[in-house]
Amino acid sequence: MKKLLFIYLLLIGLFVLYIYNYQAKSSVKRAWNDYELVGNMDETYVMVTFMVGIDYWKRALKGFEDAAEALNVSIEYRGATQYDVHEEITVLEQVIAKNPAGIAISTMDPERLNPVIDKAVEAGIPVVMFDADAPESKAYSFLGTDNYKAGVEAAHKIAELLNKKGEVGVITLPHQLNHQERTQGFQDTIFMEYPEMKVVSIKDGRGDPVLSKEMAETMITENPNLAGIFVTEANGGVGVGQTIMKNNLQDSIKIISFDTDKGTLDMIKDGVISASIAQGTWEMGYWSMQFLFHLQHGIFEQNHKNEPLPRYVDTGVTIVTKENVQSYYPQ
Amino acid sequence: MKKLLFIYLLLIGLFVLYIYNYQAKSSVKRAWNDYELVGNMDETYVMVTFMVGIDYWKRALKGFEDAAEALNVSIEYRGATQYDVHEEITVLEQVIAKNPAGIAISTMDPERLNPVIDKAVEAGIPVVMFDADAPESKAYSFLGTDNYKAGVEAAHKIAELLNKKGEVGVITLPHQLNHQERTQGFQDTIFMEYPEMKVVSIKDGRGDPVLSKEMAETMITENPNLAGIFVTEANGGVGVGQTIMKNNLQDSIKIISFDTDKGTLDMIKDGVISASIAQGTWEMGYWSMQFLFHLQHGIFEQNHKNEPLPRYVDTGVTIVTKENVQSYYPQ
Numbered sequence: 253m254k255k256l257l258f259i260y261l262l263l264i265g266l267f268v269l270y271i272y273n274y275q276a277k278s279s280v281k282r283a284w285n286d287y288e289l290v291g292n293m294d295e296t297y298v299m300v301t302f303m304v305g306i307d308y309w310k311r312a313l314k315g316f317e318d319a320a321e322a323l324n325v326s327i328e329y330r331g332a333t334q335y336d337v338h339e340e341i342t343v344l345e346q347v348i349a350k351n352p353a354g355i356a357i358s359t360m361d362p363e364r365l366n367p368v369i370d371k372a373v374e375a376g377i378p379v380v381m382f383d384a385d386a387p388e389s390k391a392y393s394f395l396g397t398d399n400y401k402a403g404v405e406a407a408h409k410i411a412e413l414l415n416k417k418g419e420v421g422v423i424t425l426p427h428q429l430n431h432q433e434r435t436q437g438f439q440d441t442i443f444m445e446y447p448e449m450k451v452v453s454i455k456d457g458r459g460d461p462v463l464s465k466e467m468a469e470t471m472i473t474e475n476p477n478l479a480g481i482f483v484t485e486a487n488g489g490v491g492v493g494q495t496i497m498k499n500n501l502q503d504s505i506k507i508i509s510f511d512t513d514k515g516t517l518d519m520i521k522d523g524v525i526s527a528s529i530a531q532g533t534w535e536m537g538y539w540s541m542q543f544l545f546h547l548q549h550g551i552f553e554q555n556h557k558n559e560p561l562p563r564y565v566d567t568g569v570t571i572v573t574k575e576n577v578q579s580y581y582p583q
Numbered sequence: 584m585k586k587l588l589f590i591y592l593l594l595i596g597l598f599v600l601y602i603y604n605y606q607a608k609s610s611v612k613r614a615w616n617d618y619e620l621v622g623n624m625d626e627t628y629v630m631v632t633f634m635v636g637i638d639y640w641k642r643a644l645k646g647f648e649d650a651a652e653a654l655n656v657s658i659e660y661r662g663a664t665q666y667d668v669h670e671e672i673t674v675l676e677q678v679i680a681k682n683p684a685g686i687a688i689s690t691m692d693p694e695r696l697n698p699v700i701d702k703a704v705e706a707g708i709p710v711v712m713f714d715a716d717a718p719e720s721k722a723y724s725f726l727g728t729d730n731y732k733a734g735v736e737a738a739h740k741i742a743e744l745l746n747k748k749g750e751v752g753v754i755t756l757p758h759q760l761n762h763q764e765r766t767q768g769f770q771d772t773i774f775m776e777y778p779e780m781k782v783v784s785i786k787d788g789r790g791d792p793v794l795s796k797e798m799a800e801t802m803i804t805e806n807p808n809l810a811g812i813f814v815t816e817a818n819g820g821v822g823v824g825q826t827i828m829k830n831n832l833q834d835s836i837k838i839i840s841f842d843t844d845k846g847t848l849d850m851i852k853d854g855v856i857s858a859s860i861a862q863g864t865w866e867m868g869y870w871s872m873q874f875l876f877h878l879q880h881g882i883f884e885q886n887h888k889n890e891p892l893p894r895y896v897d898t899g900v901t902i903v904t905k906e907n908v909q910s911y912y913p914q
Contacts, residue, residue, distance in 0.1 A: 256587065256590075259587075259590055259591070259594065260590070262594065263590065263593065263594050263597070266594070266597050266598060267597060288621075288653065289620040289621070289653050289654060290619075290620070290621070318882075318885075322619065322620050322882065323620060398729070398732070398897065401729070401732075440771065440775070444771070532893040535893060542873075551649075551653065554649075561901075562863040562866055562898060562899025562900060562901055563899060563901070564897070564899045565896065565897060565898065565899055566729065566895070566896060566897035566899075567893060567896065568893025568894060568895045568896055568897075569893060570892075570893055570894070
């Protein structure tokens, strides 16, 4: 009889636990309502880039991963190993064939990926562009830096450093859209907001440190009053920095560079480069993942009704200077 | 004996169910890892605006609500009933006193709310600005329309409608920052990208339909070749539309307006207004809530390390025309 009583008690105890457990579970379910920001690990979202190995993508991929972890979904990272548009198209074709839950693409060509991007969208795969857009494609959105605005920020920063006076130059890649926009934002702002400043020279540094170094030397020789240089990408920035160091011009010429690779950060620490425009690459990856998840789960559809999504989201920039440079080194 | 056997079987059955249940629950927990995008209903996030009753805030509040629902947290909507900065400050003080999980603020004054915004941040309350920024405050981020860029879009649209030729005017609020930016983006783009177009007149419509109507009439009389008008806010747009209708100028003068209130949408449907710039207000609310949640739960902190958050996120615009106007009516 004692044994039977024990079994009864155990039985009742377990039953109570089971009911409690069941209720706890269903209350969580009820609170989430119609849509929940939690997927499942079978959902695979893919990030596609080019020159997959370069440091530049690391922060974007980290953002993509962080969002995937928060949303409980899986990711893959794919892309062209080289700066080769055909390779990127082939990789994208392979990714589409696997019917992933969504694709975030940074394109090396603003037009030539369009047919394959459109094919993905037509097959019902959510696609967003990040960092480099294909504006005429059917991708739902673009998340990246407003390069014109980044140029505007660079102009305000150099004006601040030069007390709104003096001659400045630009070293850029005049044939690439994002660099044209950075240069335009810089030029327009100097022209319209700083009457005592002037852009006296714009040169092609081809994104190459050696060539940019030479261009900076020519620019300095041709413009003896030059007080500042805006370099629209990081490799050139380091080259220009070398010119400044070699000629001991740290005090007379201020450099504003772009991005946050180690060479740039080191030169900011040493006072050779005054400031750099840091893109929100972690943001691009994080919010690309969130956008794809929202598209895949119909969350935008439910709330936007038929209204189109904004085609463009500026993920913003921050300005790196000697004061905050330490926080930009990988931790 | 039979009874005992039955009890044993029931006991084993329940035990198996319990174990199964327990495992299912813990596997969900494991997948979420360190951070999860699910809060609890005790967390209250507050949206603070001014002129709380106007239609304009409805979509933003809907976005804020939708994100709160997805994240399983609570919201409150508070604000000044009038266009009164003292009232907005008082309301914000009351909100802070309740120590909410986060506050999204649209300010009617870019400076005068700063002390109380800073007080909230210093008390450890996450604060983001949306729609109208307080750039010098300690708020973590601003999510809103890049008004300069919205003006650029308006210029491109009017140029497209006029085949890149002709004289255009602007009716705006010359003393308000966001309207100055819209006008500047419009002017700069016409000046720099459309050599056969010219901005011949800029007038103050004070955001009033009657005054804007009069201003449009004067502008048309003074500029007999006028081919287009950009009105930087919705009330004025409707007033200008009335002038166009009264004088039967639908075919000779194109209007680009701003926002998507019913009057504007009706005039687009009737072909009086050619297009309107729609702000991503749902986006502002939705992503403000997400940002506050990420700040409250330390998700940015974990991933951004010491690196600052981008201070600015452009939530984008879309262009409303006769073709897509139907989707902008409240469903």
